[in-house]
Amino acid sequence: VRARLVLLAVAGPLATVHRMAAERAAGLLAVVLMQARQEEELAARGRGDFLTDLAEGRIAPEDAPAQARVLGFRPGDTPLLPVVMRLAPELSPSGNWAVLARAVLEELASVGVPVLLGVRPVEGRVPLLLGLRSEGERSAVADRVAAALRAGVERAGLDRAGSQPPVVVVGVPGGWAAAGAGLRHASETATAAQGLDDRPWYDARRLDIDLLLWRLRDHPDLAAFVNRAIGPLREHDRTSRPPLLPTLQAYLAHAGRKAETARDLHLNRQTLYNRLARIGELLGTDLDDPQTVLALSLALRARRHTT
Structure with missing residues (x-):
């Protein structure tokens, strides 16, 4: 986070003590901004941990809505759309994930649907759950979400020249009972889709053959x-x-x-x-x-x- 502190001489000329105070203030502001960024990243990681636990079956479907509400996600009884973005392997350990999470959420604000977004820096993944008004708007929402995700990657400076573009995989809408399996399927498919022709987003259902071949990669x-x-x-x-x-x-x-x-x-x-x-x-x-x-x-x- 970059900032500029401006000291204005309003009631009289600046004295040495004023310059010393400004230098101290700049240091304190830097600490505050760093703490805010760390808290934001920790919150994004916490949401990512919840979505990962849901995908891996560590959270029961009947317990998931209450835990999601604590995280600010209240989709009601609408269908849930699982989405996973995976970054290039060389980008996953580094990068400003707090900026990425904030940028994507700001981009998604225009989509107009409830969103729960987390980050998983170690795996280079960004899992999401979105609340749809109806299953029929899946493609339209997927288009807007994919554009928001890519814009967020660009704003966070994670689109390095020469690296593979991010892979966005959209799963099948369903209730909480299907959300975990949908997130897991989308996550695995996003890994299997790396190296394919670049597209705004992939339908997880159309890459089942690629997923099967990826699972057999070491055989x-x-x-x-x-x-x-x-x-x-x-x-x-x-x-x-x-x-x-x-x-x-x-x-x-x-x-x-x-x-x-x-x-x-x-x-x-x-x-x-x-x-x-x-x-x-x-x-x-x-x-x-x-x-x-x-x-x-x-x-x-x-x-x-x-x-």
Whole structure:
């Protein structure tokens, strides 16, 4: 926190004692501001501890509303929307989390729904619960919340150049009985989503495959599967040009529609056909076979979690 202390000579010229008093006052104000910031961060951490305990089942659903009210969260009987933001790993231990919590809460004030926001600096997470008026406003609220979270990260100075952008995952609305599981699912999904294409926010329900693959990241069978499925392409791209993995990824993303794939890659049709033929030759597979397409899609998504 930066501040400037201005001493005005109103009734007469400034004397030495006035300057000494101003210097002492500046030191005292710095201590007060530091204490306020620490208290704010401790409060944000306390809310983060409550949300984490709820997610990990240490708080019973029937006890959660009363504890939430103590923390200032009174959503009533409306659906609760779990949201988790995860920062890049290199940012999680450091940063001004008090500024982040205050900035995000100020940004969220315009959303117009009850919010309980906490911080978990060690894990680099910001968990939230929001009270919706109806489940139908989930997408609209998620858009505004994601924008507020990113604005808060920028205001707190946690958007360092070269670091991965924050990942925001939005869970499924429900009551207190589902809130804990929703927070846990969103938290794990936010970790699994790191390294994906940047989006304002991710729907936790659409990343269940990525979450499953992330949970298998240390299993040797996953690395072996990726190597069997796309190993020849990875080896080709290490030594030859043009790389073929981006072509395969775009082709599968467009569900095998060659015209759309060619437009996406800025290629003419014949060049795309030649690359697809080369991919099929290297892999010894038929790119029109549904089982092959499924295996390749899973392998491309799993390669982020393997060395």
